[in-house]
Amino acid sequence: MVAPGLTPSIVAATRFGIAARPGDAAAIARDPRVWVLHQLDRPAVPINGDLPKSAPMVAAMLEARQDKSADGKKQENQRLRAVYLAEIAARVNAAVQSDAPLLERLTWFWTNHFTVSCIRPVIRGFAGAFEREAIRPHVTGRFVDMLLAAERHPAMLFYLDQVISVGPNSQAGRRQNRGLNENLGREMLELHTLGVDGGYTQDDVEALARILTGWSIARLRDPEAGAFHFYPQIHEPGDKILLGKTYRWGGVEEGEAALRDLAAHPATAQHIATKLARHFIADAPPPDAVQRIARVFRDTGGDLKRVTEAVVREDAAWREAFGKVRAPEDLLVAACRVTGFVPPAPMLVANLHGLDQQSYFAPSPAGWPDKAGDWIGPESVVRRAEWCRAFTQRIPDPPDAMTLADAMFGEALPAETMQAIRAAPSRRDGLALLLASPEFQRR
Amino acid sequence: MTTRRDFLGLAAGAFAVAGLPGAVFAAMPGDRRLVVVLLRGAMDGLAAVPPIGDARYAEKRGKLALDPSSCIALDHGFALNPGLKVLLPYYQKGELLIVPATGNGYRSRSHFDAQDLMECGLVSKTRETDGWLNRVLALVQKGDKRQGLAVGGAVPLLLRGAVPVASWEPETARADDSDFLLGVVFLYQQDKLFGPAIEQGLKTKTFSNQVLGDDQPKDRGGFGPKAFAPLAAAAGKLIAAPDGPRIAALDMYGWDTHVAQGTEAGRLYENLSGLADGLDAMAQALGPAWKDTVVVAVTEFGRTVAVNGTGGTDHGTASMMFVMGGAVKGGHVQGDWPGLDRLEDDRDLRVATDSRSIIKGVLRDHLGIDANALAAKVFPDVPGLAPADRLIRT
DSSP: OOOOOOOHHHHHHHTTTOOTTTTTTHHHHHHHHHHHHHTTOOOOOOSSSOOOOOHHHHHHHHHHHHSSSHHHHHHHHHHHHHHHHHHHHHHHHHHOOOOHHHHHHHHHHHHHOOOOOTTTTTTTTHHHHHHIIIIITTTSBBBHHHHHHHHHHHHHHHTTTTGGGGOOTTTHHHHHHHHOOOOOHHHHIISSSOTTSSSHHHHHHHHHHHHHEEEOOTTTTTTTTEEEEEGGGGGGOOEEEEETEOOOOOSSHHHHHHHHHHHHOOOOOOOHHHOOOOOOOOSSOOOHHHHHHHHHHHHHBBBBBHHHHHHHOHHHHHSSSSSSSOOOHHHHHHHHHHHHOOOOHHHHHHHHHTTTTTTTTTTTTTTSOHHHHHOOOOOHHHHHHHHHHHHTTTTSSSOHHHHHHHHGGGGGGGGHHHHHHHHOOSSHHHHHHHHHHHHHOOO | OOOOOHHHHHHHHTTOTOOOOOOOOOGGGGGEEEEEEEETTOOOOOHHSTTSSTHOOOOOGGGGGGGGGSSEEETOEEEEEEEGGHHHHHHHHHHHHEEEEEOOOOOOOOHHHHHHHHHOSSSOOOOSSSHHHHHHHHHHHSSSOOOOEESSSOOOGGSSSSOOEEEETTTOOOOOOOHHHHHHHHTTTTTTTHHHHHHHHHHHHHHHHHHTHHHHHHHHOOOOGGGGHHHHHHHHHHHHTTTSSSEEEEEEEEOOOOOOOOSSHHHHHHHHHHHHHHHHHHHHHHGGGGGGGEEEESSSBBOOOOOOOOBBBBBOOOEEEEEEEEEESSSSSSSOOOSSOOTTTTBBOOOOOEHHHHHHHHHHSOOOOOOHHHIISSSTTOOTOOOOOBBBBO
């Protein structure tokens, strides 16, 4: 049974998109499922703008860390702030203007799956680059390629302490009495691949950490400073046993082989399928839908285009009532898309901060939460409503709320919402009520 | 034939007033006008009218002390903040009266309570309260006519009560969020997640506002310093109209300067400029009616004498008030000065003049309300407080 009011067009625009812009309606209505699926045939969308690559940003960070003067620190902070603002503006604008909003949604999803957070200030200069370099090119590619790109990226290597992990029995380890840091190994198993119930043990965590020793960043004295670099002198010698399989003592290829095996592990397929279904379908997705998506993941060797198609093809995705809630990033971009108004970068950042989802500042390696109840509480719901009003107050030429509501929801808009918008004391308040309405807040 | 275009043109030209029924305002005795400006957030009276002649001024104010050479000297050792320079001609014409060290019976330094008491005109909130200006309306109006007007949105407590009043707000004003949030509550009724969350959220918000106080002005909306002048001009136009209201109230926010309030420039300077520009705009909009007008600007309390750790001032006791208008006998500073040697609780300027005695004086001599009615109806908690004399030209 289809939830009342839910049309395929609304599902396509909301559940698999980021709200329809005025003018999108006709294209979506022609065949909503096809409109969604065709986006997956498009090439990955690069981000416009003159944004810095990660390696030079890492090198600059390493250099700046040698300058301990207050002036140097201040300059570095100003530079990082400018880069961060530019990244956020580019990211939001790309999503606002996108004709393939599903690809933006997938980018957000996977960036969150492979969270790197500027809560560790050292990565501030290249967290945006992480998304552009490691995530965005692979959202319709192969999971294993995204996994390799994400785990080798400087942002991940710094964020999860891989750069300070040293094989205890390596040359450097014995000489300097340094040792393993298992942070990246653990999160890779728990969060990025198998999942917490994926059947690994503490021994596996340590084995993976040993396998990964040597994965680091080229130092300033080395060529390609700031890029991924394998240092054999800190790599743990000897064979390692991960999940029952022996990895012969080698070099960087030990880790690459381990990551390939993890990507192909059935628990990974199950874990990813569960997260995708929870993100796109419902907080508690139907178990058989998860199984079907997981099977496609396994059968295609983690072809993310095919896996995403499987999610889109699930009937439940077109049938379930809108039980989920737009996360703040989604809410902000959706509001920009429907109103045509994009605030300037500092305001975007302030808005996201005020709504508790400052981009690239997730609270932990587990990323932002993904269930409705995580975003809607007594305080946050009031703040979201007030934000809707504040946002509409800043729009220089606000569009007519009834016209917008009609374009977005048509007859699916409940009579109460329509009446409230009509009765609003001003055009902006009508628009604010539309943005605050459950129909717009949910997805 | 009247076309739609004619009609629209007429409406625009006739200064459309939303929510104001036409021609329902009865003329008051002598066409006298009274406007009360509520300076919400606690204006720093020591900055608005610095007592540069007080020997302890520079020492006690520290880095917030204004350079006397940057101020406009008045009499009795007081000066006008440079942000208020637009008001100097009014002072020189005798249309502006400065009353330093004013306050009322309130001493607890909570914005929320203090504003309520300033508006209901009582010493404590002991009963279901209405505003003192509404009680004034009850005394001056003849029959059931609306004479009161709230400018800027929601009707403040000052004007709420038994007598119906009109309100007007400009389309662009960012007013109180509470009506909007009530609309949202209505939309969320059927939603099992959003509905209970927002009800709980608003309960908490109200509670925390009462406790924190400081957040209150922000949550009631508020207007930047530059937004006050258009509002004040609108108020002037509305009450100048022959059949317009005669008593109006409007708010100005932004006075809660805990952080970086500045001296000859900065946040407080901007707010004072906004206030002065607004009063000037109102006077001009009133035109010939200015001679029949009194504007009283009051705030809920003053601010600490000393600067705090963040370049601002905290909640204090006495502030100051402005009485302005063509009907005012001004051009001087009136009232005692308690001095900066001995402070209330060792931190605040003490109150020398009860603001209600000034208001009583205005009500008696400008609106012609007799002293017994003032004592019994308008400020029943302080029947013995004498109305101030010689505030109004006769």
